[in-house]
Amino acid sequence: MRFKIIIFIIIVSNTFVFSQAPGHLGKRFSLGYAFHTSPSVFNANAKNETILGRGGNSESGNVAFNAIHELSLEYATSSRWEICFSARYYKTICDNAEHISVDNGYNLQSSRPNGYYNIRGLTYTLYFKYYGKRYVAPWGRYVMFGPAINTSKTSYDSNIMNIKGAARNSFNYNYRDTLLSDFGPKEQNFVGVNLMMGMGRSRIIANRVILDYGVTIHVFSVISGLFDAGDIRFGGNKIAMNNYIESTVKQRVRGVNRFNAFLKVGILLF
Amino acid sequence: MIKYLLLFVLFAEACFAQQNLKENYSPLKSSGTLPDVFTQNIRNVIKDDITELNKQKDNNKSIKRTYLTETNYEIEKIIKSGNALVNDEITNYLNKVADVVLKNNQTLRNELHIYTLKSPVVNAYSYDKGYVFINIGLIAQAETEAQLAYILSHEISHYTKKHHINGYVENKKIERNGYDGKSKTDVLIEKCQYSKEKESEADVEGFKLFEQTNYNLKQAEKSFDVLQYAHLPFELVEFKKTFFETDNYVIPNGYFLKEVSSIRNNSNEDDTKHTHPNTAKRKVTIAELIGTRDNSTRVNYIVSKEEFEYIRDLARMELCRLYLKRRDYPNALYAAYILANKYPKNQYVTEVIAKCLYAISLYGKGTIKYNSDSYLEEGIPSHSDIESYPQQLYYFINKMPNNEWTMMSLNYVFRAHQKYPDNKKLASYSDSLFKLIGQTNWGIPDFVRVKKKPVAVKDTLVVDSLKSKNDEKSKTDLIANIQKENNSKAIDTTYYKEIFTDLFMNAPEFVSKFPSPNTDNAASNSGFSTYRSKSSSITKKSKNEESIKAQAKIEKVLLLEPFYLKVDDQRPEEFQYTESDERQEKFIETVNDCAKRINFETVTLDPGLVTAAEAEKINDYSVINDWFAEKFDADDDDKNPILNTNEIDRVIEKYGTQYVLKIGIVNYRAKSGIKRTYYYSYIYDIKNNEVVYKRYVIFRDKDTKDLINAKVYQTFYELKHSK
Numbered sequence: 001m002r003f004k005i006i007i008f009i010i011i012v013s014n015t016f017v018f019s020q021a022p023g024h025l026g027k028r029f030s031l032g033y034a035f036h037t038s039p040s041v042f043n044a045n046a047k048n049e050t051i052l053g054r055g056g057n058s059e060s061g062n063v064a065f066n067a068i069h070e071l072s073l074e075y076a077t078s079s080r081w082e083i084c085f086s087a088r089y090y091k092t093i094c095d096n097a098e099h100i101s102v103d104n105g106y107n108l109q110s111s112r113p114n115g116y117y118n119i120r121g122l123t124y125t126l127y128f129k130y131y132g133k134r135y136v137a138p139w140g141r142y143v144m145f146g147p148a149i150n151t152s153k154t155s156y157d158s159n160i161m162n163i164k165g166a167a168r169n170s171f172n173y174n175y176r177d178t179l180l181s182d183f184g185p186k187e188q189n190f191v192g193v194n195l196m197m198g199m200g201r202s203r204i205i206a207n208r209v210i211l212d213y214g215v216t217i218h219v220f221s222v223i224s225g226l227f228d229a230g231d232i233r234f235g236g237n238k239i240a241m242n243n244y245i246e247s248t249v250k251q252r253v254r255g256v257n258r259f260n261a262f263l264k265v266g267i268l269l270f
Numbered sequence: 271m272i273k274y275l276l277l278f279v280l281f282a283e284a285c286f287a288q289q290n291l292k293e294n295y296s297p298l299k300s301s302g303t304l305p306d307v308f309t310q311n312i313r314n315v316i317k318d319d320i321t322e323l324n325k326q327k328d329n330n331k332s333i334k335r336t337y338l339t340e341t342n343y344e345i346e347k348i349i350k351s352g353n354a355l356v357n358d359e360i361t362n363y364l365n366k367v368a369d370v371v372l373k374n375n376q377t378l379r380n381e382l383h384i385y386t387l388k389s390p391v392v393n394a395y396s397y398d399k400g401y402v403f404i405n406i407g408l409i410a411q412a413e414t415e416a417q418l419a420y421i422l423s424h425e426i427s428h429y430t431k432k433h434h435i436n437g438y439v440e441n442k443k444i445e446r447n448g449y450d451g452k453s454k455t456d457v458l459i460e461k462c463q464y465s466k467e468k469e470s471e472a473d474v475e476g477f478k479l480f481e482q483t484n485y486n487l488k489q490a491e492k493s494f495d496v497l498q499y500a501h502l503p504f505e506l507v508e509f510k511k512t513f514f515e516t517d518n519y520v521i522p523n524g525y526f527l528k529e530v531s532s533i534r535n536n537s538n539e540d541d542t543k544h545t546h547p548n549t550a551k552r553k554v555t556i557a558e559l560i561g562t563r564d565n566s567t568r569v570n571y572i573v574s575k576e577e578f579e580y581i582r583d584l585a586r587m588e589l590c591r592l593y594l595k596r597r598d599y600p601n602a603l604y605a606a607y608i609l610a611n612k613y614p615k616n617q618y619v620t621e622v623i624a625k626c627l628y629a630i631s632l633y634g635k636g637t638i639k640y641n642s643d644s645y646l647e648e649g650i651p652s653h654s655d656i657e658s659y660p661q662q663l664y665y666f667i668n669k670m671p672n673n674e675w676t677m678m679s680l681n682y683v684f685r686a687h688q689k690y691p692d693n694k695k696l697a698s699y700s701d702s703l704f705k706l707i708g709q710t711n712w713g714i715p716d717f718v719r720v721k722k723k724p725v726a727v728k729d730t731l732v733v734d735s736l737k738s739k740n741d742e743k744s745k746t747d748l749i750a751n752i753q754k755e756n757n758s759k760a761i762d763t764t765y766y767k768e769i770f771t772d773l774f775m776n777a778p779e780f781v782s783k784f785p786s787p788n789t790d791n792a793a794s795n796s797g798f799s800t801y802r803s804k805s806s807s808i809t810k811k812s813k814n815e816e817s818i819k820a821q822a823k824i825e826k827v828l829l830l831e832p833f834y835l836k837v838d839d840q841r842p843e844e845f846q847y848t849e850s851d852e853r854q855e856k857f858i859e860t861v862n863d864c865a866k867r868i869n870f871e872t873v874t875l876d877p878g879l880v881t882a883a884e885a886e887k888i889n890d891y892s893v894i895n896d897w898f899a900e901k902f903d904a905d906d907d908d909k910n911p912i913l914n915t916n917e918i919d920r921v922i923e924k925y926g927t928q929y930v931l932k933i934g935i936v937n938y939r940a941k942s943g944i945k946r947t948y949y950y951s952y953i954y955d956i957k958n959n960e961v962v963y964k965r966y967v968i969f970r971d972k973d974t975k976d977l978i979n980a981k982v983y984q985t986f987y988e989l990k991h992s993k
Binding site: 022024025026079134135136139140203204205207 | 864867868967968969974975976977979980981983984987
């Protein structure tokens, strides 16, 4: 697979490299850092905190923001095209909102797990920037698109994420507290694909520093946004303790990547 | 010592030798050391002027500050345009006349800077800083040295009375206060009234100055007649068809008017909306001033009659070129016709006539076009719009069918080429006319004389029958036929049949170049369908963008004065001269830097960057500017021949490239705050007369540095990587 990607990059690069003025004053290659953010709507937090990447939830009405950090490499292949690769990193939580049916040893009960679980995400995107006809890459207005691979790693703390309850013994009618905290392996990995699209505007300061701003979306996340809002699932198993994270993490990952505004600072290397 | 003396004599001869107008004429050029205005930093000059202004007590300082900025840039623009002549024969002569006028006022004399301006307009004007510009058109029309002296006196009075700056202040005040309940016309009339008062004052004050000399006072009055009839040629000479006739070629009388219209006298016209009083009033004023003054010992010439006449002829020669520059071929032809009567052997005059004939042939075929931006917006005017003898020429141009005009042109141009075989331009026009003939359905058979039956047959039928008879014959057969029939009496009624007879018989070059009948074009009698400019790969992407990619390898360009202008409607003065000037300096650096980064060779020709010793660069700049002036008179895509200058080849050789890059930025901010930045870069192949690269883009943005850098670099990159 990697080999195929490399071949693809080489072919695309050579298609454009001999066409028109690439780069700014001959500098084609840039390295950038971008900060992406968007309002966090679904399952953001259980603590009502309002810091970036955590706070707020739909119940409290507080606004929370997703935060993504991105490192990117961009290479101008022609006056209007750039081929780029980026890695986005984000750290967030999933506020447990879904009810699951659990067996507390005596009977079945429907409960919503307390707390949250942690998500660390890495999104790899190979994308192309296509600049407006009057502009010269990497300067000017552009649109971008490309496939993205979302990887995420979840972890939870049983002291935080659990289901507490009370069960009555049907023989002696005594109540006793129950604590369910096994949501599968402490750390779980997930992978998904998406299609990134975006638009932006880049400016160049002192012929060296790139200031880039714009918005991005993950197309499949946008499409599935309606279903996420309606809590509609397709083809999944019934949510249970052992698949709770698997069933909910994708929705949260989509939420982080669905729509973001970004500000990037880059440097033209050569 | 003798060696140095000899060198001095040679140098003096080179500097002051007159042109031999009997044989030829070389277009006027600047020479010697350039004055300070070429080398000074305009921003410093403005700063000094404003500092000086601030020391004075004045209620109009704000307006005057604007005036000083605008006027300094205006003067610089005129002088550095390449149209102002420095240390040339005419300007030196004008300075001699000024010396006479100001013989008793050396201080004032030293304040004046007199320049000749290469403009065909009959006009002169002066600025508040002592700059006086006299147009070639005016010098060509002047009848005596005394008239020039009076005109100079008038302009000097404008300067001493500070009319220019006061007029500017007054106009601004009228504009500021005037529209309150008044129409635009009322405001215009108010401005004109003020201007007329100042003109009248300059007439009177000028006369006082003029009176101090020994010039004929009556000439002051007569100088207004020169202005009155400025729309007529510098001499009224009957235009005779015999000029283009030869022994074998007589142009029918039907192509000429039996009589021409009279000259309208509108000296007493309504001058309400004019900046100058009508000439009748001005003449009355001067006549009253002359009154009973003794004029008997006064003379028309103090410097020299011979020199005046020589200078005037130089101006008239130059005037032909200036008419060509704005593609006013009838006026150029008429002026050259007048000069040809005086200088029948002058090669330059012959060449001008050849150029005009060739250009009018192209005009008739639709190859030369005019548009709303052209000087002749609607093409060559109808004869009904013209007065007096020139009307005959306009009628002739309009009346003669184009194929016949082309034939007549070839007849004149080829004979001129025979007369001056070393003249490459004449050879080239001759060849082009052969091509034009080749694109018609006319060929040698149309010029073969045959004995015609004594039956009255219409001309066209004769031509057709001849054609069918001779179509089968070879070119040499046909020529033999011509020779055989040479002794027989010509009895064809088609008047032009014999036009080339002697050339067919005696000029092998003519025979070899004369085309065979073009059967391809026979169907369309108008012909010339293939004589079009080469199709170019113009891409009109949108109204905001237009581009042509270079098709040929371009390795070096002549960078012609990069341009930068900032216009801001939110400020009181919309043109931001000083800021534009600063930006222009940086822009030149950017352009050169981008070229350097990409190892693209440029050579800069900018009148703002010359040293005092580089008058030759100003001349080169002038040549290229004249080329562009003629080019821009037509549409971009037209391939109109550039006829006003023959020196373009010399410039190409000197700078080692035929490609000229015109590059610039215009930044505009509207009152609403909308910003626009226009970037353009055009490369003209001045050898082949075509646009070879074009990039024109409008951005809805500020003129940021990254925008400029990116676009300029892109231009050079595309040139560097052109095929």
